[in-house]
Amino acid sequence: MEEGSNxxxxxxxxxxxxxQALDKTSIVAITDAQGRITYVNDKxxxxxxxxxxxxxxxxxxxxxxxxxxxxxxxxxxxxIKKGEVWMGQIKNKTKHGGSYWVQTTIVPMMGEDNQxxxxxxxxxDITAQKMSEEKLEKSWKQLNILAENFPNGSxxxxxxxxxxxxxxxxxxxxxxxxxxxxxxxxxxxxxSPQTYAYIKEHLPRILRGETITHEIYARNRHYxxxxxxxxxxxxxxxxxxxxxxxxxxxxxxxxxxxxNNELFAIGEELAxxxxxxxxxxxxxxxxxxxxxRLLGQDPxxxxxxxxxxxxxxxxxxxxxxxxxxxEIVSQKILEFPEFRVIKPDGEERVFKSLCKKDLSSNDxxxxxxxVLKDITDRKKKELELLESKEILSNxxxxxxxxxxxxxxxxxxxxKIQYVSKGAEMLWEVPKEKILLDVSIxxxxxxxxxLPGFLKSxxxxxxxxxxxxxxxxxxxxxxxVKWVNAIGTPKKVQGQGxxxxxxxxxxxxxxxxxxxxxxNLRLVTFQNTQLLDFCNIVSHNLRSPxxxxxxxxxxxxxxxxxSERMEYVAKLKPVIEGLNETFEELVESIQIQQDxxxxxxxxxxxxxxxxxxxxxxxxxxxSNALIEADFSQVPVLYYPPKYxxxxxxxxxxxxxxxxxxxxxxxxxxxMSRLSHKVxxxxxxxxxxxDLKKHQNNLFKIxxxxxxxxxxxxxxxxxxxxxxxxxxxxxxAESIPDKGSxxxxxxxxx
Amino acid sequence: MKSIKNLLLVDDDEIxxxxxxxxxxxxxxxxxxxxxxxxxxxxxxxEEVAKNEELLPEVILLDINMPILDGWGFLExxxxxxxxxxxAITIYMVTTSISPHDYERAKSISEVSxxxxxxxxxSGFINMLKNASVE
Numbered sequence: 001m002e003e004g005s006n007x008x009x010x011x012x013x014x015x016x017x018x019x020q021a022l023d024k025t026s027i028v029a030i031t032d033a034q035g036r037i038t039y040v041n042d043k044x045x046x047x048x049x050x051x052x053x054x055x056x057x058x059x060x061x062x063x064x065x066x067x068x069x070x071x072x073x074x075x076x077x078x079x080i081k082k083g084e085v086w087m088g089q090i091k092n093k094t095k096h097g098g099s100y101w102v103q104t105t106i107v108p109m110m111g112e113d114n115q116x117x118x119x120x121x122x123x124x125d126i127t128a129q130k131m132s133e134e135k136l137e138k139s140w141k142q143l144n145i146l147a148e149n150f151p152n153g154s155x156x157x158x159x160x161x162x163x164x165x166x167x168x169x170x171x172x173x174x175x176x177x178x179x180x181x182x183x184x185x186x187x188x189x190x191x192s193p194q195t196y197a198y199i200k201e202h203l204p205r206i207l208r209g210e211t212i213t214h215e216i217y218a219r220n221r222h223y224x225x226x227x228x229x230x231x232x233x234x235x236x237x238x239x240x241x242x243x244x245x246x247x248x249x250x251x252x253x254x255x256x257x258x259x260n261n262e263l264f265a266i267g268e269e270l271a272x273x274x275x276x277x278x279x280x281x282x283x284x285x286x287x288x289x290x291x292x293r294l295l296g297q298d299p300x301x302x303x304x305x306x307x308x309x310x311x312x313x314x315x316x317x318x319x320x321x322x323x324x325x326x327e328i329v330s331q332k333i334l335e336f337p338e339f340r341v342i343k344p345d346g347e348e349r350v351f352k353s354l355c356k357k358d359l360s361s362n363d364x365x366x367x368x369x370x371v372l373k374d375i376t377d378r379k380k381k382e383l384e385l386l387e388s389k390e391i392l393s394n395x396x397x398x399x400x401x402x403x404x405x406x407x408x409x410x411x412x413x414x415k416i417q418y419v420s421k422g423a424e425m426l427w428e429v430p431k432e433k434i435l436l437d438v439s440i441x442x443x444x445x446x447x448x449x450l451p452g453f454l455k456s457x458x459x460x461x462x463x464x465x466x467x468x469x470x471x472x473x474x475x476x477x478x479x480v481k482w483v484n485a486i487g488t489p490k491k492v493q494g495q496g497x498x499x500x501x502x503x504x505x506x507x508x509x510x511x512x513x514x515x516x517x518x519n520l521r522l523v524t525f526q527n528t529q530l531l532d533f534c535n536i537v538s539h540n541l542r543s544p545x546x547x548x549x550x551x552x553x554x555x556x557x558x559x560x561x562s563e564r565m566e567y568v569a570k571l572k573p574v575i576e577g578l579n580e581t582f583e584e585l586v587e588s589i590q591i592q593q594d595x596x597x598x599x600x601x602x603x604x605x606x607x608x609x610x611x612x613x614x615x616x617x618x619x620x621x622s623n624a625l626i627e628a629d630f631s632q633v634p635v636l637y638y639p640p641k642y643x644x645x646x647x648x649x650x651x652x653x654x655x656x657x658x659x660x661x662x663x664x665x666x667x668x669x670m671s672r673l674s675h676k677v678x679x680x681x682x683x684x685x686x687x688x689d690l691k692k693h694q695n696n697l698f699k700i701x702x703x704x705x706x707x708x709x710x711x712x713x714x715x716x717x718x719x720x721x722x723x724x725x726x727x728x729x730x731a732e733s734i735p736d737k738g739s740x741x742x743x744x745x746x747x748x
Numbered sequence: 749m750k751s752i753k754n755l756l757l758v759d760d761d762e763i764x765x766x767x768x769x770x771x772x773x774x775x776x777x778x779x780x781x782x783x784x785x786x787x788x789x790x791x792x793x794x795e796e797v798a799k800n801e802e803l804l805p806e807v808i809l810l811d812i813n814m815p816i817l818d819g820w821g822f823l824e825x826x827x828x829x830x831x832x833x834x835x836a837i838t839i840y841m842v843t844t845s846i847s848p849h850d851y852e853r854a855k856s857i858s859e860v861s862x863x864x865x866x867x868x869x870x871s872g873f874i875n876m877l878k879n880a881s882v883e
Contacts, residue, residue, distance in 0.1 A: 538845035538847045542844035543764070543813070543866070546866040550763075554770070570763055573763075702818075703816065706815075706816060
């Protein structure tokens, strides 16, 4: 421009001035119709790096860079040959192999034949502009490559009007359109409605410069989207970048992890256990929330310092707990001693903790994982069980009898698990001895009761039913106790039979029962006697009275004196009969009431001899044979009056009721049966039909034979005497064969 | 009133049978009175005349307390004999017994029409015989 400033404009040289101006601003060249260079200005030489002389006369294609194709030149030449102006951008080659871009205008100068004579070309250097364009294009290409290869999602560049400028990524594999299809389109045609809505909503924030990240669920996948504003070099907002990452897999994994953690927490809650985890080096304990709940602490604050946790522990247990932890760290034990925790509300609970040292931990960083259980209730139950066991044992000991629990192994072996204190009193054996050998208990059972005892015991064992048995036990000094035992057998797999046995002293009850039985017998006996008495009154006393009253009635009504005398005469035997019966009754009542009657030792032989002598006449008359055998019992302890009466009556009967068809034989014998003596008097006389007369045999005024002397008193009085001495009398008889009378004497 | 042809009195008490016979005779309701001293004799007699309607009694007055076979024993045998008898027989127990046991026992035996306690007056016999003839 220095040169220009020196230029003076003169009228008439306008043409010249244009040329000068052109020369200064443009690269100018003139070629002939064949393209040979005829003129170049300085700028031409400068840019092409050729000297003018090197260019003049040369064809213009010396500068051809090879960048443009044939069509390009064809178009150029076609245009200018027709005489039209061609404008375009051409890349040329410098002398030294460089290149430059020029904005070119070629003006053909036509001759009169309308053929071009020469061509004028004006060029402006646009190399710099062209170079930056190329650079930009390359950048876009690289960006596209980057976008296309974005894995696991997509990346996009978006302008503030939400047009997609650039996009790509593996995420497009999942959709039915390609990145090329959507570039230039607005986001609503590409994104899911909810994503688009989200962006619309948050766009102002993005454009203000915020980076926003959010998660969305679309097309059955989880995505994490990030929007970040971008600025150009000058700091002007250009748009924003959207990065979409498919997080479905990691989401799934984290969901599973979360679920597992939840399940673990539920498990802890259900099991009422807690877990913890210690980092010995950081002196920190991480608790599960359930652990904190069990400890009565805030379940949300999971990380606690040693010092804080230490305060929760009962002061008396702190020492043993820290000792325990030290040993766990040195891997000596895996279990803490039980310890108490005082909850914030003051409640004291007992805990037990098991733990394991993480073997992967090194000495610098020791990790211990453990579980924790509240055992307060269990401890309490254990204590209660212990107490109730003690109570039961106290109760059992206070029972005045034997309470025993023992196991039978096989046939011979047995082991006592428990025996009460009361056993000593009943069995009169020290408890310790019983514990050593159960046979001490059963060996005391009375010999007579043993068969029944063993039978019922083994039956209960085999049928697994309750055993109940009453038996006697014999003490060392010979005293006898009655025992009632109840036992429950229970088969225990692999152990044998478990017996629970309770045995009580029932001697007093037995005695009472015996008394009752005795009294019952007495009452029954007396009742029978009363009934007999009623019968006697009804029949034996009333009949003479009835007769008397009837006779008196007849006497009163009779008008005939002789008839009256006849009735009076009949009164006499009636009154005599009544008197006789009355005397007999008195006699029998005397026997029943006679407490004074005294037993004596009687020479039986002598007694019999006296009686027989009384019957001499009858014996001689019937030619009876009487045999007596008192060899077993020569002496009997009995009231003499009764014995002679009994013998007299029975022998008298035998003589009275002898058979006319055979010689009478009477056998009299006394035999001894331990403490009793049995008298038998057997005859071969008429006999009695006992089927008919069994019940009346010993009743007063009952006769069974048509014998003039039969009165029905002998057997009655005999029975009264036998009964009075607590003995028994009975008979066996076959009609026309004979009878045997039995008399049993007690206390001999 | 229809008279009774045969009446059997079973009792071992001679005074009673003597007086009873006299009383019944005075009522003139019975043609023939037979007295037997115990149950066994009575059974033997009934067996003997079982097919003889003329001799079979219409009424038996039965004592309880008798030797050899008492009234109860007689009834046991009578029950066995009854199907073989040509005639229905009305049995009255006539006894000195005031024992409720005897009364209950007699009531339980359907063959016994009534239980009469001695002494029996003339009018008592008349009622008894009237009832018997009605039956």
